[in-house]
Amino acid sequence: MHLLRFILSISFILCFSFAADIDETIIFPDRPEFRSDKIITLPDGTAFHLDIRSREAAAVLPDGEIRFTGGFGNGYGHFMEPVDITSDGVSVFVCDRAGNAIIQLTRRLEVVKAFSFNQSVFSEPIFPSSVSASQNGYVAVLSEDRRLVLVKQPQEDSWTIVADLDRQPVSIPCPETVRFTSLHSIAITSSCSKTEYTFSLFGRLLSARLVTGGD
Numbered sequence: 001m002h003l004l005r006f007i008l009s010i011s012f013i014l015c016f017s018f019a020a021d022i023d024e025t026i027i028f029p030d031r032p033e034f035r036s037d038k039i040i041t042l043p044d045g046t047a048f049h050l051d052i053r054s055r056e057a058a059a060v061l062p063d064g065e066i067r068f069t070g071g072f073g074n075g076y077g078h079f080m081e082p083v084d085i086t087s088d089g090v091s092v093f094v095c096d097r098a099g100n101a102i103i104q105l106t107r108r109l110e111v112v113k114a115f116s117f118n119q120s121v122f123s124e125p126i127f128p129s130s131v132s133a134s135q136n137g138y139v140a141v142l143s144e145d146r147r148l149v150l151v152k153q154p155q156e157d158s159w160t161i162v163a164d165l166d167r168q169p170v171s172i173p174c175p176e177t178v179r180f181t182s183l184h185s186i187a188i189t190s191s192c193s194k195t196e197y198t199f200s201l202f203g204r205l206l207s208a209r210l211v212t213g214g215d
Helices: 002-022
Strands: 038-041 047-051 056-060 066-070 082-087 091-096 101-106 111-116 130-133 139-143 148-152 160-164 175-182 185-190 195-200 205-210
Touching: 038 082, 047 082, 056 091, 091 130, 139 175, 148 185
Parallel strands: 082 130, 130 175
Antiparallel strands: 038 047, 047 056, 056 066, 082 091, 091 101, 101 111, 130 139, 139 148, 148 160, 175 185, 185 195, 195 205
16 A cells, blocks of 8 residues: 555656646746647648647737637637647637537637537537548548547538448557548548558548658
8 A cells, every 4th residue: 555655646746747847838928827739830820729728729810919718618718628729721620529519710719609519410429539620611520439530511510420430441549630631531540550541531441551750
C-alpha cells in the first residue's frame, strides 16, 4: 500500500510538472491563461486556436483583431468538450464531443448553428472526436467511440455514414483523426499503426499507407 501511494504521488508530481511546462507559452498577453491545443491558419493569415482545457476558441484576424468564444456550458456560444477545430475558409467548425455536436461559427467566431446527431437516426450518441472541412463546404466527422466516419453536404443539416471502420477489408486500429485529402476523398489516421486510410466520399477504401512524422 505504501509503495502504491508513493508511485501515485510521483505520478501526480510528474503530471503536474509536465502540465506546467506546457503552460509556459503565452499566446495572448491579455489572456495569459489561454493555451492553444489546436491551431489552424488560413491563406490570408487568419488563425484559429482551440483551448481544450478552458473550452474556448480564439480567432486572430488579418487586421490584428482578436476574438474569443466558448467556455463550459451547453447553451448558445458554449462548449461541453471541444476537442477539434477546422475551417473551410468561410466558416469555422468546432467538434464538441460531449455535446454530441459540430458547432458552426463565422470567421469572427459568431455562432451560426449547432449540427447535432439526431438520435432518431443514430440509436446512441456519436461523440464526434475529429472534424475536417473541405473548400467546397463538405464536413467530415470521425467518431472514435462508434468507429464511424460521417459526412455532411453543404447547405444540409443531416449526416450520412460513409464508412463503418469495423466493416473494412483491412483492420483499422486506433482511428484518431479525419481530414480531407482532396475535394473527393478523406483520410483516417491510425495512432497506433501509423497508417493513413483514404476513403472516397462514397465510403470506398482507396488506399492505406504508412505515414512518418513529417507527413
